[in-house]
Amino acid sequence: MRGRYVLLLNNDAEASASLARELVAAAEADPRVGMVAAKVLDHRRRDLIDTTGHLLYPDGLNRGRGRLEVDRGQYDACSTALFPGGAAGLYRRAMLDEIGLFDESFFLYGDDADLGLRGRIAGWGCAFAPRAVAYHHYSRTSGAYSSLKAFYVERNRVWVLLKVFPWSLVLLSPAYTLARLALAAVGVVSGRGAASRLARDRGVAHLAVLTVKAYAAALRGLPRVLAERARLRPLRRLDTAGFLRMLDEFRLSAGEAALKD
Structure with a gap:
């Protein structure tokens, strides 16, 4: 693996022109940041939030922060997230070298939570870059209610x-x-x-x-x-x-x- 960062963009997501630049800028601001979450909006209704990083329920279930809310900039003042959603995010190579990559046994769903939480328990932080925007077809592969x-x-x-x-x-x-x-x-x-x-x-x-x-x-x-x-x-x-x-x-x-x- 080359480079200092790995940018993840899912096959059902589209990057804005600012995505990579803003994600890297947020990571460069703090060496303790191992991950950076993007602002991911719905591909069809681009005023709807898909995720601004994820939230966690005490039994391990997770969900995008702000999901299905109209984007009025209500999360733009946030500088941190728990971990990036799988649609788009940035990972520091040093963190991945320490904790490993995605767990392929998960196959579908939850592998972003597994990777992100492994990073968090290893002491790495996660930033949120509100100007790093991507657009996501939610659950396009499996269907939203399948x-x-x-x-x-x-x-x-x-x-x-x-x-x-x-x-x-x-x-x-x-x-x-x-x-x-x-x-x-x-x-x-x-x-x-x-x-x-x-x-x-x-x-x-x-x-x-x-x-x-x-x-x-x-x-x-x-x-x-x-x-x-x-x-x-x-x-x-x-x-x-x-x-x-x-x-x-x-x-x-x-x-x-x-x-x-």
């Missing part, structure tokens, strides 16, 4: 949880998951959230079976995930208190996780 997406999102968030979260949060996470799933059930009844779209198209029973299959697949990958966790232990510079502060700063609410599209 069974494929639902399966991988749920399986992979379990892997993110077990791989990088402090054990105290892992033990508490089932309570947060139950709260999220309960709100998703409310959403199915009231017609809100991604789960309601999938349940409407395929049925509630299909959604329940899909969730069980995702958990079974996550458990089958448990030995590999725990081996990866052990490999990361010498790199971990963020203690539990620091992780909790980070989670508090970039926390995704249960309502937003379950009831927003």
